[in-house]
Amino acid sequence: MRLTEDSKIKIKEGFVGQKMIVLPPNIRKTFTGNPLLSAFYLTDIGFYPKASHHERERKTGAHEYILLYCVDGEGEIHINHQYYRIKPNTFLIIPRETAHRYKSSATNPWSIYWAHFRGTNAEAIYNRFLDDGQIQVREVPYDETRIKLFEQLFSVLDYSFNIKELEIVNINLQHFIASLVYYKQINPVTFDTDSASLSIAFMKKNIDKKIKMETLADHLGISISHYIRVFKQKTGSSPINYFNLLKIQQSCQYLYFTDRSVKEISVALGFDDQYYFSRLFSKLIGLSPLNYRKKHRK
Known part of the structure; x- marks a missing residue:
């Protein structure tokens, strides 16, 4: 499925059952002086279930790395004119400051967990995601424990932006992303x-x-x-x-x-x-x- 010029409906947010939190700028500023947060921290996080007509384009990219983890349905991602198809139990990380566009399938809309993150460790994790320096769609088996971890960190964020809550959320988010990026190393017998x-x-x-x-x-x-x-x-x-x-x-x-x-x-x-x-x-x-x-x- 390719992006078409006659696709007029664009919904960035507003899906039944969605979850989304965007950390305000004053909260993000506190991260730089915190040794537990400065190397890796999230800026936005969410879950879009059955996100029909979901589409987003950033012509100059984002300031953060963007994780898109699909658990149902399908969609497509364009990064610097390269096309990637995402389907259930696959994920991709979009590099920061890079033009991109992504879109859910019109006939089989995706359900995605997503997060924007920054920091020196964020760059290192992104580099581990690459395959010989190239972006790729990576496949990982569904794991209920991983989903529960995401739900937990989202619940903590939803409750409070206090410093200890932010610290554990970012530690758990790094663990969540590592469970995807390092799945092969965690489960060597499988591969x-x-x-x-x-x-x-x-x-x-x-x-x-x-x-x-x-x-x-x-x-x-x-x-x-x-x-x-x-x-x-x-x-x-x-x-x-x-x-x-x-x-x-x-x-x-x-x-x-x-x-x-x-x-x-x-x-x-x-x-x-x-x-x-x-x-x-x-x-x-x-x-x-x-x-x-x-x-x-x-």
Whole structure:
């Protein structure tokens, strides 16, 4: 669906069930001297359900970054003559000071959560949103917890503009946006389906076993030489060294949280030789297992 010249109806606000708060200028001025707010703060926030005929154009852009998160329906966004289609469970961040235009579908109007935000951290989060420096529509599964977080911060704002309320709202908004921007990093198993990532998941499930290189390669159905090559490209390490590192990381948990002996821990992690385990631990951690336990349990 493209924008058409004969689209005459433009509704910026006024949808049944809408929520919208615009922070007044005198409130925004207080943010610059507050260490919890100066790096990231919102200026406007809202939710437009079934926003039929919703359209907005800013020929010189906005002073803030603009998040548009769609949970229903669809629409389109134009940024510097580039066209982006937004649909359920997708979002996009419009850069500040950049000409743009967006519009809800006439036949399937969108329901969007939106926010305008500024600050040095805002710029950093926007840069994390980009894909190799390019704007993209990002897709994330619907999460009721994320929606409840938005509703909560909106309720706090609706109640008060006191400084503590503004602080928690901006902290929660940053968390809300990060849950979108960093979704892949928060849920790596969902996205990492390459051979190395699948192998790492297999290692973690079999952390208590002694596994040969042949078994790791056979699990993926590829040759050993190809397996070693793709694994090292992904991790910078050989598969066996990486597997041993995972075991040592797990042993740190055992040393810290349990009273198991070093021998018991080495056996639980598939090491036949307790002394080999201790040497490997010292090499990777810089302390012997017993010294690690003594130091960190203090």
